[in-house]
Amino acid sequence: MSLWQIDDKTGIISLAGGLDYETQKINTLEIEASDRGHPTRSSTCTVIITVVPVNEFEPIFKDIGPVTIPEDAIIGKA
Numbered sequence: 001m002s003l004w005q006i007d008d009k010t011g012i013i014s015l016a017g018g019l020d021y022e023t024q025k026i027n028t029l030e031i032e033a034s035d036r037g038h039p040t041r042s043s044t045c046t047v048i049i050t051v052v053p054v055n056e057f058e059p060i061f062k063d064i065g066p067v068t069i070p071e072d073a074i075i076g077k078a
């Protein structure tokens with residue numbers, strides 16, 4: 001299954017599958033357009049789509065509330 005689909009009338013490229021930065025950072029699409037003439041004329045272009053990483057597994061901190069410590073706490077023990 002392709003990650004990308006293109007509307008054959010508008011030419012709009014849209015996402016058709018799940019992206020993963022770690023698997024594929026750069027997506028290179030070779031696009032060909034043609035008319036309905038006789039003979040048919042066509043042209044091609046390359047579209048490069050770069051996936052931007054996001055923090056998918058953000059660390060979660062438990063609510064530990066306020067912390068108190070005595071002023072004579074031992075260094076390295078408290």
Ligand SMILES: [Ca+2]
Nearest residue numbers: 020021022056
């Ligand atoms: Ca990922």
